[in-house]
Structures are given as C-alpha cells and as structure tokens.
Amino acid sequence: MSDRILEQRRKGLEESFFAKHNRELLEKLRQKTDAAGRREQLITVSGIHNEALLDELVALGLDAESLAALGLIPLLQVAWADGKVQPREHDALLEAARKAGVEPGSTGYEMLLSWIDREPDPKLFQAWKDYVRALRGAVSEGSLLALRVEVLDRAKAVARAAGGILGIGSIWGTERNVLEELEDAFKE
Numbered sequence: 082m083s084d085r086i087l088e089q090r091r092k093g094l095e096e097s098f099f100a101k102h103n104r105e106l107l108e109k110l111r112q113k114t115d116a117a118g119r120r121e122q123l124i125t126v127s128g129i130h131n132e133a134l135l136d137e138l139v140a141l142g143l144d145a146e147s148l149a150a151l152g153l154i155p156l157l158q159v160a161w162a163d164g165k166v167q168p169r170e171h172d173a174l175l176e177a178a179r180k181a182g183v184e185p186g187s188t189g190y191e192m193l194l195s196w197i198d199r200e201p202d203p204k205l206f207q208a209w210k211d212y213v214r215a216l217r218g219a220v221s222e223g224s225l226l227a228l229r230v231e232v233l234d235r236a237k238a239v240a241r242a243a244g245g246i247l248g249i250g251s252i253w254g255t256e257r258n259v260l261e262e263l264e265d266a267f268k269e
Contacts, residue, residue: 119144125182129231134224141219145182149189152181154201154209155236155263157193161200162240162255171197173242177235210266217267229267236263 120135122145129135156177160170174197183189217225240256252260 129227131224131227133221134227137220137224141216149178149181149183152232152235153178153183153189153193154205155232156239157196157201158206158209158263159236159239159256159259160197160243162259163243164200166197167243169242170239173239177239180235213266225267229264232267233260233264236260 116139119139123135123138124130125145129138153174156174160166160174166174174193178190178193183193216228220228237252237260240252240260243256
C-alpha cells in the first residue's frame with residue numbers, strides 16, 4: 082500500500098511540475114505573441130521598419146496609439162507654428178496620419194481633426210519633448226536616430242506644404258524654428 086501511495090505522490094508531483102512548466106511555456110508564448118502583435122501594430126501605425134527600434138519600443142511597452150501620438154504631435158507643432166493651419170498643411174497632416182495608420186473615423190483621427198481646428202495646448206508639445214527625453218535614456222543611439230529621422234522627415238513634409246513660392250518648396254521662418262526645436266529635443 083505504501084508503494085501505491087508513493088506512486089500516487091510521485092505522479093502528483095510530476096503532474097504539478099509539468100503543469101507549472103506548461104503554464105510557464107504558455108505564458109512565454111503568450112508574451113511572444115503579444116509582443117509580435119504590438120510590433121506589427123507599431124509597423125502599421127508608424128511606418129517604422131527599423132528592427133532594433135521596433136524591438137526597443139515593444140520592450141518599453143509602447144503600443145500603436147502611443148506611437149501614433151508620438152509621430153503626429155511634432156507635425157501639429159509645425160502646422161501651428163504661424164498661428165494657423167494652412168490648407169496645404171491640413172492636407173499634409175491628414176496624409177501623414179493616413180500613412181501612420183490613423184484611419185478616418187478612429188478616435189485618433191477625430192482627435193487629430195480637433196487639433197487641426199483648434200490649436201492644442203502647449204503642454205502637449207512639452208509632453209512630447211519630455212517623452213523623447215525619456216526615450217533617449219531608454220533606447221539605443223541608433224534607434225533614437227532612426228526615430229528622429231522618421232519624425233523630422235514627416236514634420237518637414239508638413240513645413241514644406243505651406244512654404245516657398247505659391248506654397249511649394251521651401252521652409253520659412255516659424256516652421257524652420259519649430260523644426261530646429263524638434264531636432265534639439267532629440268539632442269538635449
């Protein structure tokens with residue numbers, strides 16, 4: 082009888098061990114799947130394809146919404162640089178949002194439209210700078226450079242939309258100053 086009890090205990094111990102092991106494996110698989118899903122969302126929303134940057138953003142817990150905001154706030158700042166959003170800047174903002182995966186009818190799109198119609202609180206721009214400052218300490222230099230290039234290229238497209246002769250080409254005064262301020266945020 083004691084052999085039977087010992088056998089039952091051994092089986093119970095094995096089942097307990099393997100159940101725990103299976104739960105751990107399942108959790109690792111779930112985390113990996115969640116990370117892969119977030120990574121795909123980040124690619125869709127941001128257009129960023131830099132592998133190292135994506136891995137670091139996922140590791141930081143960023144999701145599609147937070148990255149979309151990160152990418153659109155500087156564009157808004159450029160568009161509002163002269164105190165109003167020009168029609169071509171408006172179109173450039175909506176195009177940038179579309180490329181970032183912010184779809185018409187979504188909460189993010191509606192928020193963007195409200196910010197285009199009414200200048201956002203300057204605290205929004207300061208929050209963006211603070212966020213970039215925090216990223217500087219959390220991601221590699223190469224990843225930060227990749228993010229900087231993505232953000233500044235889109236911001237320059239918005240700035241060019243209202244600049245130059247007949248609104249085509251050059252970046253003028255206040256937009257140029259905002260672009261310099263955005264670039265500085267990545268260097269501070």
